[in-house]
Amino acid sequence: MSEEKRESLVKIACCQIEPKVGLKEQNVKKTLDYIRKAVDEEANLILLPELSNTGYVFNTRQEAYELAEKIPEGDTAQTWVEYAEKHGVYIAAGIAERDGDNLYNSSILVGPEGFIGNYRKLHLWNREKLFFEPGDLGLPVYNTPIGRLGMYICYDMWFPEMTRIYALQGVDLILNVTNWVASEKPSEDSRLTETVCVSNAYMNAIFIAAADRIGVERMQPFLGRSMIVSPSGEVLGGPASYDSEEIIYAKCNLSEARLRKRKTRLNHVILDRRTDVYDALLGYGEIPFNW
Amino acid sequence: MSEEKRESLVKIACCQIEPKVGLKEQNVKKTLDYIRKAVDEEANLILLPELSNTGYVFNTRQEAYELAEKIPEGDTAQTWVEYAEKHGVYIAAGIAERDGDNLYNSSILVGPEGFIGNYRKLHLWNREKLFFEPGDLGLPVYNTPIGRLGMYICYDMWFPEMTRIYALQGVDLILNVTNWVASEKPSEDSRLTETVCVSNAYMNAIFIAAADRIGVERMQPFLGRSMIVSPSGEVLGGPASYDSEEIIYAKCNLSEARLRKRKTRLNHVILDRRTDVYDALLGYGEIPFNW
Numbered sequence: 001m002s003e004e005k006r007e008s009l010v011k012i013a014c015c016q017i018e019p020k021v022g023l024k025e026q027n028v029k030k031t032l033d034y035i036r037k038a039v040d041e042e043a044n045l046i047l048l049p050e051l052s053n054t055g056y057v058f059n060t061r062q063e064a065y066e067l068a069e070k071i072p073e074g075d076t077a078q079t080w081v082e083y084a085e086k087h088g089v090y091i092a093a094g095i096a097e098r099d100g101d102n103l104y105n106s107s108i109l110v111g112p113e114g115f116i117g118n119y120r121k122l123h124l125w126n127r128e129k130l131f132f133e134p135g136d137l138g139l140p141v142y143n144t145p146i147g148r149l150g151m152y153i154c155y156d157m158w159f160p161e162m163t164r165i166y167a168l169q170g171v172d173l174i175l176n177v178t179n180w181v182a183s184e185k186p187s188e189d190s191r192l193t194e195t196v197c198v199s200n201a202y203m204n205a206i207f208i209a210a211a212d213r214i215g216v217e218r219m220q221p222f223l224g225r226s227m228i229v230s231p232s233g234e235v236l237g238g239p240a241s242y243d244s245e246e247i248i249y250a251k252c253n254l255s256e257a258r259l260r261k262r263k264t265r266l267n268h269v270i271l272d273r274r275t276d277v278y279d280a281l282l283g284y285g286e287i288p289f290n291w
Numbered sequence: 292m293s294e295e296k297r298e299s300l301v302k303i304a305c306c307q308i309e310p311k312v313g314l315k316e317q318n319v320k321k322t323l324d325y326i327r328k329a330v331d332e333e334a335n336l337i338l339l340p341e342l343s344n345t346g347y348v349f350n351t352r353q354e355a356y357e358l359a360e361k362i363p364e365g366d367t368a369q370t371w372v373e374y375a376e377k378h379g380v381y382i383a384a385g386i387a388e389r390d391g392d393n394l395y396n397s398s399i400l401v402g403p404e405g406f407i408g409n410y411r412k413l414h415l416w417n418r419e420k421l422f423f424e425p426g427d428l429g430l431p432v433y434n435t436p437i438g439r440l441g442m443y444i445c446y447d448m449w450f451p452e453m454t455r456i457y458a459l460q461g462v463d464l465i466l467n468v469t470n471w472v473a474s475e476k477p478s479e480d481s482r483l484t485e486t487v488c489v490s491n492a493y494m495n496a497i498f499i500a501a502a503d504r505i506g507v508e509r510m511q512p513f514l515g516r517s518m519i520v521s522p523s524g525e526v527l528g529g530p531a532s533y534d535s536e537e538i539i540y541a542k543c544n545l546s547e548a549r550l551r552k553r554k555t556r557l558n559h560v561i562l563d564r565r566t567d568v569y570d571a572l573l574g575y576g577e578i579p580f581n582w
Binding site: 272 | 413414416417418420421425426429430446449450451452454455456459460483486487489490491493494495524555557558560563564565568569572573
């Protein structure tokens with residue numbers, strides 16, 4: 001591909017780290033260390049995992065509550081905002097958010113222009129439901145100089161509606177900040193999360209970058225294998241290891257997400273949809289089945 | 292698993308064959324040969340590929356028109372109906388359908404009780420649009436003694452709405468009669484169709500059985516690699532080869548599609564959906580983006 005054709009070239013870095021639950025100061029310092037390494041490699045869009053400042057496995061709501069911060073006023077968000085402004089890069093990261101008495105499993109997007117926005121996880125996994133409120137900000141789309149960006153967190157990816165809605169809204173790249181949990185000891189064979197990630201990117205002709213964590217926290221193992229997938233379902237970066245802290249990179253022309261929507265002269269990922277058929281059937285109330 | 296727990300045990304056979312375009316009599320004979328082999332192995336639900344009676348790559352609409360038949364009155368459908376009735380098995384197969392002057396890329400489901408129903412491909416791939424009408428029967432669901440069955444054909448699977456709608460309607464098993472086309476020479480590395488198949492089954496906790504064809508027809512290669520996937524994303528049968536006629540089998544307890552919808556005490560594939568968020572966003576007219 002010639003340079004001229006790279007309409008929207010970004011270098012994405014997914015920082016696969018191991019936060020330690022409760023050790024917020026140490027975790028935020030680690031995120032900065034990894035962000036710096038990625039910027040040294042000329043990345044300009046850097047992802048960190050879900051709940052990267054607090055760790056994931058809370059014992060009580062009280063514990064989560066005490067660690068959570070306001071967005072963007074809190075120390076963690078401000079640390080990332082300052083770095084992004086100073087170095088002219090974009091950062092997406094998972095963060096425990098407190099808004100009044102409500103707690104959210106959130107992600108934040110910051111850039112050269114400062115705080116851009118945040119997303120609150122819509123689909124809570126397992127014991128997250130004991131501590132967090134379900135997200136109430138919908139699916140925000142951020143139209144930035146590097147492309148149209150959306151975010152989701154971990155279990156969100158298992159809901160095909162999520163990727164589809166972002167694709168319908170013209171999102172080029174989904175920033176997936178995640179803590180993929182393993183039901184058993186992770187290994188090289190733990191490939192189902194990759195399968196879902198690649199499939200969603202391919203079905204929707206959209207980029208997905210996923211920064212996962214590793215390690216075992218309070219008995220809960222995580223899967224690692226961070227990855228960056230193209231709109232053709234090609235794995236451009238990663239998959240990372242399942243057990244080591246590391247950074248994976250990919251240079252992406254985000255315009256490909258728009259160019260790849262057309263599959264043949266006669267086929268288009270979005271225009272081929274049979275909304276005449278779906279519309280009556282996808283609403284929940286319409287379904288003639290008792291769950 | 293004890294026999295008592297096998298609430299709805301079926302033995303599925305996916306017959307991966309190579310139809311020859313235009314040679315309908317020979318093709319139908321081949322489908323019967325393969326159905327017989329599968330029944331000898333005690334399969335009671337047998338799948339055949341897309342357009343298994345006519346072949347796929349038509350040169351003209353006239354050619355497709357002359358090969359297409361009424362459903363269920365035509366010879367091909369009647370042949371399958373008679374076999375299914377006589378042997379007490381279910382058969383799903385792709386067939387070129389003519390209804391008045393309309394042509395459809397259809398699939399048919401027949402069983403011990405005779406003709407059960409047909410499905411007309413909703414999403415036409417490439418030059419199919421030159422010959423066939425888009426499907427107009429929606430997504431029919433067949434509640435049979437062996438479980439709740441739906442059908443889709445090939446490119447349909449790339450539309451996540453398809454699998455989702457079937458799951459929402461309580462379908463246990465999607466019968467995927469397909470002719471997965473290869474954009475280049477197929478090989479062991481051609482895995483993206485498998486990725487999409489496994490991911491759709493896993494995201495929706497539903498069985499998917501896919502009978503694909505092989506061979507090269509008028510320059511168009513096909514991918515083979517027929518497979519049967521569980522609601523947990525496990526490949527129970529196949530993937531078959533990419534270049535040989537063969538039958539793959541899997542014994543499935545279709546009740547697993549209902550049991551696996553609950554992932555944890557706090558999570559359920561269907562009940563976790565955030566329809567409050569999706570509803571305003573999934574309709575086509577609502578999307579603020581120009582394709």
